[in-house]
Amino acid sequence: MIREAGSNSDLSDAAKAKSDIEIIKLEDARKIYQMGGSKVNALGGVTLSFKRGSFWAIMGPSGSGKSTMMNVLGCLDHLSSGRYILEGRDVSTLDDDSLSEMRLRHLGFIFQSFNLIPQLTVQRNIELPLYYLGWEAGRSADRARELAEKVGLKERLNHRPSELSGGQMQRVAVARALANDPQIIFADEPTGNLDTATGKEILGLLTELNEQGKTIIMVTHEMDVAAYSKQRLHMLDGLVGRVEGAEE
Amino acid sequence: MRQIKLARNVLLGIEDLLLHKLRSFLTTLGIVFGVGSVVAMLSVGEGASKEAMDQIRKLGSNNIIINSVKSVEEESTSTTHSHMSIYGLTYDDYARVTETFKTIRRTAPVKLIRKEGRLGERALELRIVGTTPVWFELVQRPIIAGRVLMASDDNEHAPAAVLTEFGARKLLAAENTIGQTLRIGSDRFEVVGIVKSESGQAGNIQIPDQEVDVYIPINVATAYFGDVTSRRTSGGFEREMVELHQLIVQVDSIENVEPVANGIENMLSRFHKKKDYLVSVPLALLRQAEATKRTFNIVLGSIAGISLLVGGIGIMNIMLASVTERTREIGIRRAIGAKRKQIISQFLIETVVLSIMGGLIGIGLGVLVPVLITYFAGMPTVVTLKSIVLPLVISFAVGIIFGLYPAVRAAKVDPIVALRHE
Ligand SMILES: Nc1ncnc2c1ncn2[C@@H]1O[C@H](COP(=O)(O)OP(=O)(O)OP(=O)(O)O)[C@@H](O)[C@H]1O
Ligand SMILES: [Mg+2]
Secondary structure (H helix, E strand, O other), X not given: OOOOXXXXXXXXXXXXXXXXXXXXXXXXEEEEEEEOOEEEXXXXXXEEEEXXXXXXXXXXXXXXXXXXXXXXXXXXXXXXXXXXXXXXXXXXXXXXXXXXXXXXXXXXXXXXXXXXXXXXXXXXXXXHHHHHHOOOHHHXXXXXXXXXXXOOOHHHOOOOHHHOOHHHHHHHXXXXXXXXXXXXXXXXXXXXXXXXXXXXXXXXXXXXHHHOOOEEEEEOOOHHHHOOOOEEEEEEOOXXXXXXXXXX | OHHHHHHHHHHHHHHHHHOOHHHHHHHHHHHHHHHHHHHHHHHXXXXXXXXXXXXXXXXXXXXXXXXXXXXXXXHHHOOOOOOEEEOOEOHHHHHHHHHHOOOEEEEEEEEEEEEEEEEOOEEEEEEEEEEOOHHHHHOOXXXXXXXXXXXXXXXXXXXXXXXXXXXXHHOOOOHHHOOOEEEEOOEEEEEEEEEOOOOOOOOOOOOOOOOOEEEEEHHHHHHHHOOEEEEEEOOEEEEEEOOEOEEEEEEOOHHHHXXXXXXXXXHHHHHOOOXXXXXXXXXXHHHHHXXXXXXXXXXXXXXXXXXXXXXXXXXXXXXXXXXHHOHHHHHHHHHHOOOHHHHHHHHHHHHHHHHHHHHHHHHHHHHHHHHHHHHHHOOOOOOOOHHHHHHXXXXXXXXXXXXXXXXXXXXXXXXXXXXXXX
């Protein structure tokens, strides 16, 4: 159903060969929040690597640093110290514009609360990354239609998000995350606001995407949601605890 | 490519604004009134200058015009029966003015008589202008056919008459009219030429050329018709004795126009007991126009300034509210990969679209105001391209100036925080 393989990265062959295996790499990554006098180590020196094509579930109790991890990996937040190498490129020193560019070209996001823009139609929401990529209108519209069909919302293109069910909204979000044909998709509690049945549909969609070669990184509390992933990473107090399924 | 993109962004901006039609409209009211005032201000100013320039062109910038006017006391007593009012410029004044000032190049006297005239079958009420050949040079009236008056006509008391193009048409005279006989009362005149009519109204100073004018030598006018005119009124006869109705004086240079005008004013006041003359300087009209323009600029400029400031702040206020309201949207756009400058341009375009829409409504309103001013206050107004383009530029500038801060605020939204807040 979903067929979005192949890389769109623009790296040199050597770097590409290396990053072909390790798409994400953290080296002693720290994120420290200053709260008045006290410091919070949201990330307390994490070293890890994720392989291309893996499907990770990041788990852990509340406040353990899952969201912080997601924000850093998703190029939304800077590290306090340490290195973050994404697609073979050190992004820990990039400025705001370059980080935006990384998100625009290489990453896709799916959020717990869908985060669609309410005044825009389904089509416009799906087209949003293409708009910032500078695609011309006709081509974007074709792409949006194609993606809507893939997530089963072809008939809803001209609806606004408020006219959709939660499951449908999350499908739109998936379609939007796919618009720029990203290598990595981040999903922060993607089923958190959905009932079990619709949640399963979305997870099925993610599984399908992973089978087609996308790297998926998903934050979740729930064991049965995490069960869809291939690898699991347990966090505790800003540190990586148990890791499951990484050995291949 | 860039234009297409900009056009698309502008369309997106309009779409967002149309989501809140009433709010957007109310927001622009300040701009509407501000821009409206600017348009009105410019067109009143342009109107005043254009009127003055027209008059100067018509009357000559080096000219001074002295008109006979019935003084106020005269006006009130002249209603009594068979009273004769005597006022105005005299032949002596003409001679004195010409002799006294060395900087005067030439002077043309004008004597006006109303009488019925007849050319062939056609009879019409004429305004007979008794003057000298100099007059045609001073007011620059090109010849269409025949010739104008000559010094010899005056000296020899020749009954020569010059028609205007307009007058000739009214009298159904063709070009072969030259040489024909024009009867005025019982007197016969020979039509010697036709000159171009004066175009339009010359404002508050009138050159005798508004109606069917006939120019004849002044000596002939005095000899044939005398200085007394009588007119039937409801109360009986109204009789007036006026020697000369107007003097047109040409000074050798622009710098001397005002000194000579003052000199004439002084001199005339010595010889006239009442003020039955009016000295006008076309150049002074320009000053007057400038003064009118200044007053209007101050009044309307203040209104415009305040309205634009209030309008700008209003727009800024609404845009700040909009930024707060749409924090989440901004967060989403940023997470997807929008750069800060793209967020800035999104909000800036929205503000500029808003202020230009206000500007356009304001221009519509502002174009209407001059029409009303002309209609009710009788003041001339001219809407030029400048008085439309400048307000557009102003509304654009207001959009940029007052949109910048909200747009920068929008760009500073941290996507992490924005996406967390519900
Ligand atoms: N902006 C911030 N300022 C200060 N402290 C923060 C900030 N963001 C996160 N923290 C702290 O960092 C730690 C990790 O937070 P994080 O949001 O990553 O946890 P989480 O694992 O996502 O929790 P949850 O499951 O509740 O979403 C927490 O102690 C939190 O209080
Ligand atoms: Mg969290």
